[in-house]
Amino acid sequence: MKTKNIICIECPQGCLLSVDHENCKVLNIRGAKCPKGTAYAITEMEDPVRILTSAVLSEAGALKMAPVRTNKPIPKKDLFRAMDEIKKIRLKVPVRPGDVIDADFLGLGVKLISTRGTTS
Amino acid sequence: MRERDLVIVGGGPAGMAAAISAHENGVKDILLLERDQYLGGILNQCVHTGFGIEYFKEVLTGPEYAERFVKKVRDIPSIEISLRSFVVRLSRDRVLTYLKPGILETIKAKAVIMATGCREKTREMVHIPGTRPAGIFSAGLAQKLINVEGLLPGKEVVVVGSGDIGLIMARRFTLEGAKVKAVIEIQAETRGLIRNVVQCVEDFDIPLYFNHKISRIYGSDRVEKVHVVRVDKDHNEISGSGFDITCDTVLLSVGLIPENELIEMAGAELDRKTNSPVSDGLNKTSIPGIFACGNSFKVYDIADSVTRDSELAGKLAAEYIRGL
Structure with missing residues (x-):
């Protein structure tokens, strides 16, 4: 059994978590002040994920850039592949906050959504 | 009236x-x-x-x-x-x-x-000697240029200060394809939230230097490099500790x-x-x-x-x- 110390990024508190693990399986977690920390530690050890935020070019509406996010976290290893995809996007119509820009982003089963309206 | x-x-x-x-x-x-x-x-x-x-x-x-x-x-x-x-x-x-x-x-x-x-505090307020080339931005200005204006203001970046905006911009530049060569922090620990050190700097293997400062900015038209030195607890330069980092952009996140x-x-x-x-x-x-x-x-x-x-x-x- 090994122990790894990681910092939870779920909220600004930044709890220090001590994670006991063996053969890629989490056995025990100490230091989490809430259940989010426990869930974070397991995902972080087994398949780390992040919500990706960026902005895409908008060719319609009042704003040049439409900020976007994935509606759910995506695997950390896919972040740069996701950025390559985001750079190709050109919005041809104005969007409202929450509008779906890509319903199955990178085939990962997550949505790419707008986070700001592009009309004034 | x-x-x-x-x-x-x-x-x-x-x-x-x-x-x-x-x-x-x-x-x-x-x-x-x-x-x-x-x-x-x-x-x-x-x-x-x-x-x-x-x-x-x-x-x-x-x-x-x-x-x-x-x-x-x-x-x-x-x-x-x-x-x-x-x-x-x-x-x-x-x-x-x-x-x-x-x-x-x-x-x-x-x-x-x-x-x-x-x-945001400026370069003048933290006294960084050197030339006055293009390529020196406050972190928040760079954030506006990338996220609102759709412009990438640099390709090889050194971030001065580990405030939250600087850490977040280290990640943002990296995701946009720029190379963030270092985050330089004069204090012994980060000024930002620890979660931002993890998800913005460690996630992308960006070197974070504590107890270091930029002692000089070089470049005539555009930033060419910075000189970095280690400092003691009173923030005085430790002689012989200096090294150069080539870069075209310096971001300030110093408060x-x-x-x-x-x-x-x-x-x-x-x-x-x-x-x-x-x-x-x-x-x-x-x-x-x-x-x-x-x-x-x-x-x-x-x-x-x-x-x-x-x-x-x-x-x-x-x-x-x-x-x-």
């Missing part, structure tokens, strides 16, 4: 929370002045997540967090929103002058809430200062060190009837706390107006 009950200067998270709260506490006539053409303030360029965890118990981006308040403010008929309205004068007796395209307006308010936010020129103009007392109003309580200034909230009162770590405390400013202003 037109009279208004409450005038709020600034339509970011602080100003919007104060306006909603003033309405909820019975103020019937509220004018919200915003210099930009949109409400939301700095939140509009903060496209990353991390907002709303405390206030809404949800993880939101800056624009999403702003949108919740913009909707609310727009739905309250007693709040008049005036965009592209830049306040240029404030007096002790609460007379405000503001510019709007084509108009110079002067109004008298029963109470004023200043929600003008803060500004924020409350923006308080207007209340200073009105005669309010400011703390010379922090530029916060000298005050006997949260959101108060030394002038009765002039309040300050959000980052213009003190620099906060997170927007949720700005919202929470700015609601109190709306309540204080309502009580003041009732007591007149």
Whole structure:
């Protein structure tokens, strides 16, 4: 059994978590002040994920850039592949906050959504 | 001169929370002045997540967090929103002058809430010697260029200071394909939230140097390199510790200062060190009837706390107006 110390990024508190693990399986977690920390530690050890935020070019509406996010976290290893995809996007119509820009982003089963309206 | 009950200067998270709260506490006539053409303030360029965890118990981006308040403010008929309205004068007796395209307006308010936010410290304020080439940006300016203007202002970046905006921009530049070569922090630990060290710097294997500073910036037209040295606990250079990092861009994330020129103009007392109003309580200034909230009162770590405390400013202003 090994122990790894990681910092939870779920909220600004930044709890220090001590994670006991063996053969890629989490056995025990100490230091989490809430259940989010426990869930974070397991995902972080087994398949780390992040919500990706960026902005895409908008060719319609009042704003040049439409900020976007994935509606759910995506695997950390896919972040740069996701950025390559985001750079190709050109919005041809104005969007409202929450509008779906890509319903199955990178085939990962997550949505790419707008986070700001592009009309004034 | 037109009279208004409450005038709020600034339509970011602080100003919007104060306006909603003033309405909820019975103020019937509220004018919200915003210099930009949109409400939301700095939140509009903060496209990353991390907002709303405390206030809404949800993880939101800056624009999403702003949108919740913009909707609310727009739905309250007693709040008049005036965009592209830049306040240029404030007096002790609460007379405000503001510019709007084509108009110079002067109004008298029963109470004023200043929600003008803060500004980033500049290179000059932290004394970094060297030349003055292009390629030196405050982290927040670079954030605006990338997220709002769609421009990438550099390809090889060194970040000075480990404030939250600097850490977040280290990640943003990396995701956009630039190489962030180092984050240089003079203190022994980060000034930002530890979660940002993890998700913005460690996630991308960006070297983070504590107890180091940039001793010189080189470059004639554009930044060419920086010289970095290790420092002792008194921040003095340790001789022989220096090394160069070639880069075309230097980002500064070395702290924020409350923006308080207007209340200073009105005669309010400011703390010379922090530029916060000298005050006997949260959101108060030394002038009765002039309040300050959000980052213009003190620099906060997170927007949720700005919202929470700015609601109190709306309540204080309502009580003041009732007591007149």
